[in-house]
Structure formats: structure tokens, C-alpha cells
Amino acid sequence: MEKMICIPVWRYELMLKTFDEAMKELEELKKALAEADTSAKAE
Helix, strand or coil: CCCCCCCCHHHHHHHHHHHHHHHHHHHHHHHHHHHHHHHHHHC
16 A cells, blocks of 8 residues: 655755755765775875
């Protein structure tokens, strides 16, 4: 049994914006971790 809800467009767009920001932050963290790992191996 499927249930559906309706949300306003502005709330959907806010959810997308928040998701995009979270994904961007995760990418930055991945890069920082990769750089830290690389510099730690160099020592």
C-alpha cells in the first residue's frame, strides 16, 4: 500500500537546496581527507 503526501513547491526546492549543499560539503570533506591521507603517507 502506497501513501503519498503533497508538499509545497517552496519546501521541495528548499529540500533540494539543502541536499545539494550537504553533497557539496561531503565532496569537500572527501577531498580534505584524501589530501590528509596523502600528506600523512609522505611523512
